[in-house]
Amino acid sequence: MFKNLFGQKSDVSGKHQSKPQAKMNVQYSDVLAKFCAQYDVPNLTELVKIEDEQVRLPFKLELLEDELKSINHNLSIQYDYALATLNRSHQNPRAQIKHIIAVASGKGGVGKSTVSVNLARALKQLGADVGVLDADIYGPSIPLMLGLAGQQPEAIDDKWMKPLVSKEGIKTISIGYLVDPKKAAIWRGPMASKALTQLFNETVWGELDYLIIDLPPGTGDIQLTLMQSMPLSTSIVVTTPQNIALADAEKALAMFNELKIPVAGIVENMSVHTCSQCGHQEAIFGEKGGQSLAVGHHTKLLASLPLDIKIRETMDKGDGSGFNSADLFAGYRNIAIKLATSLYLQARNNPAQQSIPVTQVD
Ligand SMILES: Nc1ncnc2c1ncn2[C@@H]1O[C@H](COP(=O)(O)OP(=O)(O)OP(=O)(O)O)[C@@H](O)[C@H]1O
Numbered sequence: 001m002f003k004n005l006f007g008q009k010s011d012v013s014g015k016h017q018s019k020p021q022a023k024m025n026v027q028y029s030d031v032l033a034k035f036c037a038q039y040d041v042p043n044l045t046e047l048v049k050i051e052d053e054q055v056r057l058p059f060k061l062e063l064l065e066d067e068l069k070s071i072n073h074n075l076s077i078q079y080d081y082a083l084a085t086l087n088r089s090h091q092n093p094r095a096q097i098k099h100i101i102a103v104a105s106g107k108g109g110v111g112k113s114t115v116s117v118n119l120a121r122a123l124k125q126l127g128a129d130v131g132v133l134d135a136d137i138y139g140p141s142i143p144l145m146l147g148l149a150g151q152q153p154e155a156i157d158d159k160w161m162k163p164l165v166s167k168e169g170i171k172t173i174s175i176g177y178l179v180d181p182k183k184a185a186i187w188r189g190p191m192a193s194k195a196l197t198q199l200f201n202e203t204v205w206g207e208l209d210y211l212i213i214d215l216p217p218g219t220g221d222i223q224l225t226l227m228q229s230m231p232l233s234t235s236i237v238v239t240t241p242q243n244i245a246l247a248d249a250e251k252a253l254a255m256f257n258e259l260k261i262p263v264a265g266i267v268e269n270m271s272v273h274t275c276s277q278c279g280h281q282e283a284i285f286g287e288k289g290g291q292s293l294a295v296g297h298h299t300k301l302l303a304s305l306p307l308d309i310k311i312r313e314t315m316d317k318g319d320g321s322g323f324n325s326a327d328l329f330a331g332y333r334n335i336a337i338k339l340a341t342s343l344y345l346q347a348r349n350n351p352a353q354q355s356i357p358v359t360q361v362d
Pocket residue numbers: 105107108109110111112113114115136139141216217269270305306307308309310311312313315316
């Protein structure tokens with residue numbers, strides 16, 4: 001029988017009531033509570049299950065794993081990115097996706113694709129199976145950012161496509177792999193929506209814990225159709241702190257509210273710039289815009305990410321190898337942990353999400 005970390009319940013044999021086990025459970029719960037406080041996520045101690053020497057966590061993080069194992073090195077840790085296996089892609093029999101996350105921005109060029117790719121990398125580092133659907137039909141930059149520019153997905157039986165896989169193991173599909181971006185850029189709304197829905201439905205995604213959808217900027221028909229045709233778990237709105245970007249980000253928030261799609265929070269990108277010569281810090285696009293937007297819309301500021309030339313260079317190279325070590329990307333780990341935790345809780349609190357109806361797009 002599973003127990004929570006406090007070990008208050010036990011099975012009929014009563015073997016888990018022995019004092020050393022109870023003490024260990026309290027130690028585990030202390031570590032976990034400290035971790036949740038550090039990352040500003042809800043305390044998971046009542047949820048995380050322990051049986052004998054097994055623990056199930058909503059993500060994989062070496063630091064946390066090491067601390068838990070320092071209490072008992074025999075501890076076996078397993079991971080659950082949702083409490084149930086959800087099939088969130090009713091129209092695609094070749095996809096078992098637990099959580100679909102839309103990344104939106106009102107305004108173009110604020111770093112939505114950069115956030116999508118680095119969030120995918122951070123979730124991958126948490127041990128998850130991750131995919132990215134590049135729905136930014138008018139400026140597909142995911143192929144470049146994942147180091148896959150110029151490649152083409154393999155077709156299966158003229159009906160299915162195999163996603164491309166980046167070096168770090170992220171599955172991805174983009175209109176940029178299939179159509180000359182110059183041609184796609186002049187597609188009218190219905191054509192673009194149809195192409196994107198097809199892209200999602202005809203890809204052999206297989207099993208994924210998270211699929212990130214990099215939406216086109218704005219809040220027009222294409223975004224609305226896509227949102228209505230996909231069973232989203234949650235969304236993220238990316239903005240810079242600049243007033244003009246914030247005003248457009250409000251429209252994206254309004255779109256999600258209107259469609260009753262949860263908003264996990266706001267990512268403020270390009271907040272502070274540190275001069276590579278003298279270290280002077282400057283808020284080029286203004287200050288605290290993301291925070292005030294979050295407060296005004298009763299959502300969270302997930303992170304304020306720096307404006308840094310190394311980020312642009314890394315993204316242009318499509319090379320994820322710098323992601324692991326660099327402090328520059330640490331903010332993404334925080335976002336990923338917050339997201340993984342909130343989706344874990346969301347799936348637990350709302351099992352009905354397992355069968356969200358999907359609108360057919362003709
Ligand atoms: N924090 C950052 N620091 C430095 N450069 C950044 C940062 N975030 C994004 N960039 C750069 O800014 C440019 C635009 O970013 P990106 O393509 O991610 O924006 P977008 O919102 O997806 O744009 P689009 O509207 O074209 O879809 C890219 O060259 C990217 O490398």
